[in-house]
Amino acid sequence: MMNIKQLEYFVEVAKTLNYTKAAQQLYISQSAITKQIQLLEDELGNQLFERNNKGVKLTLAGEIFLKDALSILYKIESTQNKMRDFKKGEEGHMSLGYVNGLERTALLERLHEFYHTHPKCQVTYDSGISYAVRKKLLNGQMDMIVTHRYLDDSLYNNIEIMQFPMMVFVRKDSVYASRKYFEECDFVSLDIICGNESVLKENIQSIGIDHALLQVMGNHGVAILPQFSIEYTQFRHYLVGIPIKDKVERIYAIYKKDNLNPLIEEMIKILKR
Numbered sequence: 001m002m003n004i005k006q007l008e009y010f011v012e013v014a015k016t017l018n019y020t021k022a023a024q025q026l027y028i029s030q031s032a033i034t035k036q037i038q039l040l041e042d043e044l045g046n047q048l049f050e051r052n053n054k055g056v057k058l059t060l061a062g063e064i065f066l067k068d069a070l071s072i073l074y075k076i077e078s079t080q081n082k083m084r085d086f087k088k089g090e091e092g093h094m095s096l097g098y099v100n101g102l103e104r105t106a107l108l109e110r111l112h113e114f115y116h117t118h119p120k121c122q123v124t125y126d127s128g129i130s131y132a133v134r135k136k137l138l139n140g141q142m143d144m145i146v147t148h149r150y151l152d153d154s155l156y157n158n159i160e161i162m163q164f165p166m167m168v169f170v171r172k173d174s175v176y177a178s179r180k181y182f183e184e185c186d187f188v189s190l191d192i193i194c195g196n197e198s199v200l201k202e203n204i205q206s207i208g209i210d211h212a213l214l215q216v217m218g219n220h221g222v223a224i225l226p227q228f229s230i231e232y233t234q235f236r237h238y239l240v241g242i243p244i245k246d247k248v249e250r251i252y253a254i255y256k257k258d259n260l261n262p263l264i265e266e267m268i269k270i271l272k273r
Contacts, residue, residue: 019034170222170240213225
């Protein structure tokens with residue numbers, strides 16, 4: 001059966017038109033290269049070289065086969081290079097899910113850096129509420145997700161990549177707007193629209209960031225959200241955030257431990273910066 005070595009030997013003889021020189025270039029004996037060319041000709045059912053006292057030249061069949069041989073060897077080399085790049089995390093594809101609102105963090109800047117350092121790689125994205133992106137990870141639809149909800153499952157890695165102070169967001173004309181900070185004991189006096197399980201012990205409603213902030217603007221209460229919630233938005237003109245003492249929002253990159261996609265590790269290196 002035809003093999004890569006036979007193709008390489010044939011191409012080298014076709015380039016040099018000399019068995020001795022081809023053997024020297026390939027660091028093998030002339031008898032070995034002659035035998036492999038004969039086996040190749042037998043398999044193809046065509047003579048590839050004309051041999052006489054003056055030397056060697058390609059037959060018409062050899063000229064036709066040379067084009068295909070070069071193409072096959074090029075494709076093999078290209079595939080080998082791709083596999084090496086993939087193993088090193090320089091080429092490939094991964095799917096990434098993230099929780100709505102993280103566009104307001106350094107996430108976009110770091111993804112841009114990933115594209116800059118890994119120009120051959122492709123990333124597909126999906127976003128949504130934490131439950132939705134986590135479900136897609138568990139169903140195998142995502143290689144990795146970025147979320148604030150820790151996944152307590154021994155099959156998955158939770159890598160902390162960012163953290164933000166938790167804030168109480170109020171209207172700028174609120175009686176609370178001048179406060180320097182809140183403590184947990186202050187929560188009993190607040191009309192909390194939405195909150196986070198890392199801060200609140202009670203099961204407060206979980207709604208979208210913008211929805212919650214719009215309700216705060218409408219003077220329907222306060223929202224407990226991470227610091228980035230009003231970044232790069234018009235909300236910063238109407239709302240103010242007051243820090244909650246000793247409380248932070250942790251953001252995790254979560255992926256299945258047996259997922260061998262090398263781009264996961266490459267992505268996490270950049271997300272952790």
